[in-house]
Amino acid sequence: MMDKNIAWNFIFVLLIHVWSEIKLDQSASVVKRPGETVKMSCVISGYRMTIYNIDWIRQRPGRALEWIGYMSPSRIVYEGSPSTRYLSISSLTAEDSAVYFCVRHPQ
Template sequence: KLEQSTSEVKRPGETVKMSCVISGYSMTSRDISWIRQRPGRGLEWIGYMNTGNNDPTYGSSFQSRFIMTENVPSSTQYLQISSLTAEDSAVYFCARETHFSLNMLSVALLLLLAAGSSVKCEQLTQPASATVQPGQRLTISCQVSYDLGIYFTHWIRQPAGKGLEWIGYTCQGCDPVYKDSLTNKFSFTVDSSSLSVTL
């Protein structure tokens, strides 16, 4: 379980420090990522903490004002943002890395790229939206810029009014892995020649 601190209102120029309290497992057994979603925007990966070693890695856009720390005895991760601006207004999420998936707390349909416990930034392009009638089949194709035989591609969705739900992951040459409750509803295909993954 990952339990985050409550919402805060801050003025421009101030500093905010958010917490993520971890329970139900040993915090140092899995890395923790921080992600945010600004109003009307997609997800942004801030960085991740190599837990137990107080060793953070930041995304290229978050290397100056963002500081990730941890308190191992209290099983707590922290994200501090200084010199706040209006652009920092967002919903912030902490996320636990499992072996090849991310269990997140909330947000939108997205593809996340993960290789073991590392995170590598690549370009993924998918349609803005698609409309189908109840009972019909929905197909979503995602164009990627990485080697599908090396990296796993994860699918995540956000049902209306609910939090983020991990669907599963796939790669070229491996058997797809699905969330147990969604196994019979979703399927993935990979085309390495066109660098595309289809749900």
């Protein structure tokens, strides 16, 4: 049944830097069932990842933006290479259904 599925839309932010274009590219949208794991990617170009961190935020339907940097450590894993960052969330529930964004951490 479709109502048992969790729809995932991943929209990532395109940022413009004074000296160069900073670009964060999104994963494709996916649908997952409760209890499954989702892995989102954020591909970075236009600046050195050693200088800036990437944060993840989400917006659940009808709610404000929410920084998820401290979401339950038992369910969330941050990993990545110098040009790609991943966010994995395990044991999905309906509360995890949201639009997720990766953003460059402010200096």
